[in-house]
Amino acid sequence: MKEKLKGYLIAKYTNMIGSYSCYRLLEEAKKMGIDLKLIGTCDLCFFEGKFFHRGELLERRDFIINRYKFGHLKDELSNLAARSYNEISAFNIYLDKFKQLENIKSSNFKNPKFILATADKKYEFLKRYLGEKFVAKGLTGSEGDEIYLIKNQEGLENINEKYGPEKEWVFEEFIEQSFGRDLRIYSIRGRAAGCMMRKSEKDFRANFALGGKVSNFEITPKINDICRDIYKITGIDFLGIDLLFGKDDLYFCEVNVAAGIMGMEKATGVNIAGKVLETIREDFNE
Structure with missing residues (x-):
């Protein structure tokens, strides 16, 4: 092993006040003698193949832990280290809840029935395949965001009005x-x-x-x-x-x-x- 491992912890902000996960990773890294530096994508610039964090050029490091889900900066950052956790192509694929349902199968669990569609559909049509109650999931939400229990036409119309008719949803069988x-x-x-x-x-x-x-x-x-x-x-x-x-x-x-x-x-x-x-x-x- 190298004398001292160096890594970047990628989050939305460099000052992640209140982020338990970031705090704990930094705490455990310090105990292990690992140099782990928190980098917020909001404080980054990518220019001519180089990254600048608050005006300072970022050096190449051994590894990256990515805790931010959006944008191109996190993707480019994966090239700044020998290893990326999680590997960026798989990370991006399985951000998407439709790709999860499409790809992840096992004999050790069942998969719910689902329909990929926009929310401008008729409730009666979706009910025919999914039951009287079904769940609407945005494709990239987390921590319970963009998840709704749909019971009638009004429920569909509410999310269509809130998010717009172009937004795609996974409409999924409700496991009562x-x-x-x-x-x-x-x-x-x-x-x-x-x-x-x-x-x-x-x-x-x-x-x-x-x-x-x-x-x-x-x-x-x-x-x-x-x-x-x-x-x-x-x-x-x-x-x-x-x-x-x-x-x-x-x-x-x-x-x-x-x-x-x-x-x-x-x-x-x-x-x-x-x-x-x-x-x-x-x-x-x-």
């Missing part, structure tokens, strides 16, 4: 048995590092960011099999996997390529940030 609860797994290279149940008393969405309560959930062989299957498909090193509780089996919900770790560390007591950085350090030991 999972109302207000789901599973989140934190997968590291196809093995579960932690698993938690999320519950909400009021909302059909159970996201921790929306106030859902979290608790530790046993990592079963099936959960590890799910992690293995999804890793084989995506090749993504660090991944949040969300599953729904069906009547007789688990259902795939979505994956998160830049999953937060606050809820997982709180629920499980597992040092997720440390495990991420240990995995990166082992890559360079090799």
Whole structure:
């Protein structure tokens, strides 16, 4: 291994006040003697193949951890290091919830029925295939954003008016048995590092960011099999996997390529940030 590993942690802002995940990664890097520098894309310029951060030229480093989902700057930054976590082409593919549903399959869970469409469709048409209640998901939202439970024509018209008729949605079968609860797994290279149940008393969405309560959930062989299957498909090193509780089996919900770790560390007591950085350090030991 090199004498001292150097990396960039990519976020939206250089000063990520209140970002638990960024804080924990920086904290664990310091403990391990890894030089990890937080870089906000909002403070970057890319010019003639070079990056400038607040006016200073960025040097090449050993690795990048990307925690920002949008724009071209994050893509170009991946060329500034020997390794990128997660690898940028897979990262960009699996940002998209349609690509997730299209590509991710396993014998260890069921996939909900879904329709890709704009919201200017008739409720009766979508109801015919998905049932009286169905979920509308924006293709790149996170933390419960752009997710709606549709029960009638008015629900469709509301999101069409709010977001515009050109926006594409995944309209997905509603898994009634999972109302207000789901599973989140934190997968590291196809093995579960932690698993938690999320519950909400009021909302059909159970996201921790929306106030859902979290608790530790046993990592079963099936959960590890799910992690293995999804890793084989995506090749993504660090991944949040969300599953729904069906009547007789688990259902795939979505994956998160830049999953937060606050809820997982709180629920499980597992040092997720440390495990991420240990995995990166082992890559360079090799």
